[in-house]
Amino acid sequence: MVNVLGQQPRYMQLAQTLINEIQGGRFPVGSTIPTEFELCEQFGASRSTVREAVKQLVQLGMVVRQAGVGTTVKATSAEGSYRQVMQQLSDLHRYTADTALHLLKQETVEIDDPSLCTMLEAKPGETWLRLKGVRRSPESVDPICYTEVYIQPAFRSLTGFEDAPHTPIYSLIERQFGEQIAQVQQEIKAVALPADVARMVNAKARAPALWLSRRYLNRRGEIVEVAISIHPAERFSYSETFQRGWTGA
Incomplete structure (x- = not known):
C-alpha cells in the first residue's frame, strides 16, 4: 500500500485520500479523476492545495495529466523507483x-x-x-x-x-x-x-x-x-x- 502520510500538510492528506480511492477501485486505471475545480468543491480546499495533491500522484507515477483529456489514472501503485x-x-x-x-x-x-x-x-x-x-x-x-x-x-x-x-x-x-x-x-x-x-x-x-x-x-x-x-x-x-x-x- 502506498502511504504518503506522516506529519503532513493539507495537500498531502488530499493526496493520500486520492491514492486510497484509486487503490480502492473508485477511479480504475484508464479513468479520469475529477477536475481541479471539482476536487476543490469536494474537499472544500483551495486550488493550489488540490494542484499540489494531484502533483504528488503524478510524481508517484499513478496518474498522468493530458491537455484536453484531464488527469488519467495510470497505475494503482507507485513506480518502481x-x-x-x-x-x-x-x-x-x-x-x-x-x-x-x-x-x-x-x-x-x-x-x-x-x-x-x-x-x-x-x-x-x-x-x-x-x-x-x-x-x-x-x-x-x-x-x-x-x-x-x-x-x-x-x-x-x-x-x-x-x-x-x-x-x-x-x-x-x-x-x-x-x-x-x-x-x-x-x-x-x-x-x-x-x-x-x-x-x-x-x-x-x-x-x-x-x-x-x-x-x-x-x-x-x-x-x-x-x-x-x-x-x-x-x-x-x-x-x-x-x-x-x-x-x-
Whole structure:
C-alpha cells in the first residue's frame, strides 16, 4: 500500500485520500479523476492545495495529466523507483516512513581521513558512531541505496535504531539527548557506483549513481549527524519546489 502520510500538510492528506480511492477501485486505471475545480468543491480546499495533491500522484507515477483529456489514472501503485519530494523538513519524515533502513553494521570509528574530518567538521582522533546499512522501499525489489550515518561523539551511545527502521536517526537523538535539529544542509552529486556498494544494492559497478549527503545541525550550528547515501540512478529521483521570495519588476 502506498502511504504518503506522516506529519503532513493539507495537500498531502488530499493526496493520500486520492491514492486510497484509486487503490480502492473508485477511479480504475484508464479513468479520469475529477477536475481541479471539482476536487476543490469536494474537499472544500483551495486550488493550489488540490494542484499540489494531484502533483504528488503524478510524481508517484499513478496518474498522468493530458491537455484536453484531464488527469488519467495510470497505475494503482507507485513506480518502481523511489521519488523523493522535498519542500520542507517534515518531508524527511515521509522519506523514512516510506522506506526502511536495514542495518548491516554499527561501530565506533576514529576519524582521521582529512576529507571526512572536513565533512564532519571533526578533529583527527575524534571517535564517532558509524552505522552502515541499505534502505529499502516497498515498491522496489532491490535496495534503493547504501547509507552510512556518522553520529557526533556526544551522542555515540544512541540506541533504538535497530528496532526503528522507519524512524529518522536525528529524531532518536532528539528524544534521547534533548537535542534539537535546527537546520539540514544537503549536497547531491553524480558519481560512478563503487564496486563494494554495487554488491550490497545488487547493481552494476561503475553504473551512474547519485551521492547524497545530509548534515544535521543544532541551534548552535554544530553538526549532530551526517548521513551519506549512494543511490543507483534508476532507483531514485529527487524533486524540489522553490517558492519565489523576491518582488519582480
